[in-house]
Amino acid sequence: VSAPALHILVVGAGFAGLAATRKLAGNKNFRITLVERTNHHLFQPLLYQVAMAGLNPSEIASPVRSILRKYPNVTSLMGEVTQIDRANRQVTLDNGEQTISYDYLVLAVGGKTSYFGKNEWEAHTLGLKTLDEALAIRQQILHSFELAERAESESERIRLMTTVLIGGGPTGVEMAGGLAELTRSVIRWDFRNIRPDQARVILLEGSDRLLSAFPEKLSKYTADRLTQMGVDVRLHTRVTDIQAGEVHIGDEVIKCATIVWAAGVGGHPLAKQLNCDLDRGGRAIITPQLHLKEDPRVYCLGDMAALTETLADGKTRALPGVAQVAMQQGALAAKNIVLAANNKELLTFKYWDKGSMATIGRSSAIASTAYANLTGFPAWMAWLFIHLIYIVDFQNQLLVLSRWAWSYFTWKWGARLITRVPKIDATLKANSNEGSPTDLSATEKTESSGNPSSGD
Amino acid sequence: VSAPALHILVVGAGFAGLAATRKLAGNKNFRITLVERTNHHLFQPLLYQVAMAGLNPSEIASPVRSILRKYPNVTSLMGEVTQIDRANRQVTLDNGEQTISYDYLVLAVGGKTSYFGKNEWEAHTLGLKTLDEALAIRQQILHSFELAERAESESERIRLMTTVLIGGGPTGVEMAGGLAELTRSVIRWDFRNIRPDQARVILLEGSDRLLSAFPEKLSKYTADRLTQMGVDVRLHTRVTDIQAGEVHIGDEVIKCATIVWAAGVGGHPLAKQLNCDLDRGGRAIITPQLHLKEDPRVYCLGDMAALTETLADGKTRALPGVAQVAMQQGALAAKNIVLAANNKELLTFKYWDKGSMATIGRSSAIASTAYANLTGFPAWMAWLFIHLIYIVDFQNQLLVLSRWAWSYFTWKWGARLITRVPKIDATLKANSNEGSPTDLSATEKTESSGNPSSGD
Numbered sequence: 001v002s003a004p005a006l007h008i009l010v011v012g013a014g015f016a017g018l019a020a021t022r023k024l025a026g027n028k029n030f031r032i033t034l035v036e037r038t039n040h041h042l043f044q045p046l047l048y049q050v051a052m053a054g055l056n057p058s059e060i061a062s063p064v065r066s067i068l069r070k071y072p073n074v075t076s077l078m079g080e081v082t083q084i085d086r087a088n089r090q091v092t093l094d095n096g097e098q099t100i101s102y103d104y105l106v107l108a109v110g111g112k113t114s115y116f117g118k119n120e121w122e123a124h125t126l127g128l129k130t131l132d133e134a135l136a137i138r139q140q141i142l143h144s145f146e147l148a149e150r151a152e153s154e155s156e157r158i159r160l161m162t163t164v165l166i167g168g169g170p171t172g173v174e175m176a177g178g179l180a181e182l183t184r185s186v187i188r189w190d191f192r193n194i195r196p197d198q199a200r201v202i203l204l205e206g207s208d209r210l211l212s213a214f215p216e217k218l219s220k221y222t223a224d225r226l227t228q229m230g231v232d233v234r235l236h237t238r239v240t241d242i243q244a245g246e247v248h249i250g251d252e253v254i255k256c257a258t259i260v261w262a263a264g265v266g267g268h269p270l271a272k273q274l275n276c277d278l279d280r281g282g283r284a285i286i287t288p289q290l291h292l293k294e295d296p297r298v299y300c301l302g303d304m305a306a307l308t309e310t311l312a313d314g315k316t317r318a319l320p321g322v323a324q325v326a327m328q329q330g331a332l333a334a335k336n337i338v339l340a341a342n343n344k345e346l347l348t349f350k351y352w353d354k355g356s357m358a359t360i361g362r363s364s365a366i367a368s369t370a371y372a373n374l375t376g377f378p379a380w381m382a383w384l385f386i387h388l389i390y391i392v393d394f395q396n397q398l399l400v401l402s403r404w405a406w407s408y409f410t411w412k413w414g415a416r417l418i419t420r421v422p423k424i425d426a427t428l429k430a431n432s433n434e435g436s437p438t439d440l441s442a443t444e445k446t447e448s449s450g451n452p453s454s455g456d
Numbered sequence: 457v458s459a460p461a462l463h464i465l466v467v468g469a470g471f472a473g474l475a476a477t478r479k480l481a482g483n484k485n486f487r488i489t490l491v492e493r494t495n496h497h498l499f500q501p502l503l504y505q506v507a508m509a510g511l512n513p514s515e516i517a518s519p520v521r522s523i524l525r526k527y528p529n530v531t532s533l534m535g536e537v538t539q540i541d542r543a544n545r546q547v548t549l550d551n552g553e554q555t556i557s558y559d560y561l562v563l564a565v566g567g568k569t570s571y572f573g574k575n576e577w578e579a580h581t582l583g584l585k586t587l588d589e590a591l592a593i594r595q596q597i598l599h600s601f602e603l604a605e606r607a608e609s610e611s612e613r614i615r616l617m618t619t620v621l622i623g624g625g626p627t628g629v630e631m632a633g634g635l636a637e638l639t640r641s642v643i644r645w646d647f648r649n650i651r652p653d654q655a656r657v658i659l660l661e662g663s664d665r666l667l668s669a670f671p672e673k674l675s676k677y678t679a680d681r682l683t684q685m686g687v688d689v690r691l692h693t694r695v696t697d698i699q700a701g702e703v704h705i706g707d708e709v710i711k712c713a714t715i716v717w718a719a720g721v722g723g724h725p726l727a728k729q730l731n732c733d734l735d736r737g738g739r740a741i742i743t744p745q746l747h748l749k750e751d752p753r754v755y756c757l758g759d760m761a762a763l764t765e766t767l768a769d770g771k772t773r774a775l776p777g778v779a780q781v782a783m784q785q786g787a788l789a790a791k792n793i794v795l796a797a798n799n800k801e802l803l804t805f806k807y808w809d810k811g812s813m814a815t816i817g818r819s820s821a822i823a824s825t826a827y828a829n830l831t832g833f834p835a836w837m838a839w840l841f842i843h844l845i846y847i848v849d850f851q852n853q854l855l856v857l858s859r860w861a862w863s864y865f866t867w868k869w870g871a872r873l874i875t876r877v878p879k880i881d882a883t884l885k886a887n888s889n890e891g892s893p894t895d896l897s898a899t900e901k902t903e904s905s906g907n908p909s910s911g912d
Binding site for chain 1: 494495514517532533534546549553554555586587591598606646854858872874875
């Protein structure tokens, strides 16, 4: 009927890729293919709540093809792009046998956890980037508490109830707060042998404060609140080694069941395929119009791209790796592709910083905007409201809201099921019992075990 | 203060074990330890909805220690009993180093999938007894559909969209109905290359009718409804061999991506540890008072036990392996333990059959009671109501109700996320492409692909 539609290939259904796809989706001049390694868009800011058993995976993630079902010009494929051939404008998929050619390519596959050259630490730690990783953290912690209830010595019990979080950014802070609540409050009445106040949550940060992207006052507030909640917050603390179930800080060795690595993000390996300039962190360097400077047909967005902005005072800074940047870049990339297809001049990216926020725990959060800083309950309400609005799926907005209301009033977190083998098994093995078998039925129950019988 | 409490050890937190534990929990003369292999009680009748991505795991399962948190005389332990020593009244746990001694033992660990001696079939099929197995079925089916969307030949696409269900009991029927809805309706608008009417659901039953425990009229109704929904129902059909992705029926070979085994349940291996008489299926033979005839201190309940009842017409039959039997046995075992502890005469088990039901699909179910048989919408409403009532957790009752209402009106099933590597990988590998790489972007989109664009 008309000229053949231009084919836009979008790789990655995170905030940037989805924003670009949605912006182009209504436009009949384009066909869009969206390739995503998993089959879902993930609302990453709430991922730590899946790890903490507060939310279900399906409440913060939606199948990509459901989100895009009403756009006939969008095809969604599950797959991983492994090679990029800019000269022939095509990419190769994981099985090595299928290729996809494009008129414009939008790459937005996110960042990759970085271990600062200590890749051997990966085997002993858990990350928090995907649903699968969130579920792995959940299984590890729930499992270790079950084993603690059966543990035969006090030291073994305490080890099984110790979690070390490495990195005092938003992920580390939100996990620490959530974990303190889970262990001190939510499961308080559930165990007989464990004393919940024996659970240790240790948050390690190398610099002199938590949440370094926020104003100093808010960092201080956060550290104080976490400490009140029972988290062992340690600043100026550099990890020197990690072994199975052991975090070394110089001569000190912390024995624990779970180690969460939330300390570093670097560029995605796929950026190397682009044959373009990368920054020191391995991110592809892009123009203010968001495409590679080497190739106006390849856009590169979000955590896998490097772009600096000039602030009001004339200083420059690298754009932060947050959802807002990704979403705004996705929208502008889509606009620029339309402009480019019409031989018009491209627009320049200008980041509109609407402010940042982080939650610490129940009724407690911080928020920082150009106009004001908020802490405590007002910040927490703002956090709830904004996060609910940005969840993609209407059903999930309802579900998350009702689940939050439920757990707020009942202290019950629903998703505490152990359904899979823990990823890091070694740290869950109890130290071998050298003597004769122990009879668990002889365990004395103490009134201090947090049992509500007396006051119930 | 008083005489030491008797120690009751309950193994298994299914319907029988949980009923026994709850009945004893208030009684100060007893201490109860409940050992469960997972950490949760599972509402098994809705497990197929987890497999079909209609419900989340946490909506049909609750942590055992949460359910029992208010009873100070109940200790819950996660673990697996591996040995039973009736002479010394103690059991050994999985690590081999911990034992638990008892005054009375209540064994209720359920049944085990039986392959009629063809244990090599297990590797190629998926069962449906645990949450983990339900999630494995879900991942396998979702994954195979994603690969079908990328498939290069029509035959490969159809193979990837074919599911074979072996066994025409309630599990097979409910899965067949759910799967037909999922593939024909729920995902109808989500794919571009797949035609949902190419999806094949094949239900194989060896005998002359489905649901042999129900009246013949209802079996007929079920088969007709399933056929209308697009299920290929085959009676009198015996599987002769199973290979990876292949079901053999004599000379016919059905190539498929997913094979679900729902054909047989036998006794649990733990019954062999009891050193007592077993029936042909490996179930422990118990007295009408529900303990082993060899040992009045060991009760054995539910699917792992064999007991016959005498019907009104004087005939005898083996009690069916259903939740009602398990719950009623759990309650009576608890009563009998109290009676035994007080040297009183034990009560005899009398099964009160409240009727059976099975759901076929949206607005369609069958129910059979002593007074009437129901089909269609009335049966479906009864099914919904009764299943909601029996879900243990109040929050889960609300969640399941709202999720059912949502999916009924919107045709959206929320939990369609691929989060883990599929269990049976071999059948998901595409046949090797001998020629040159295929460019997927060249795929022609047809209007027959179920796309709602025209009417949207």
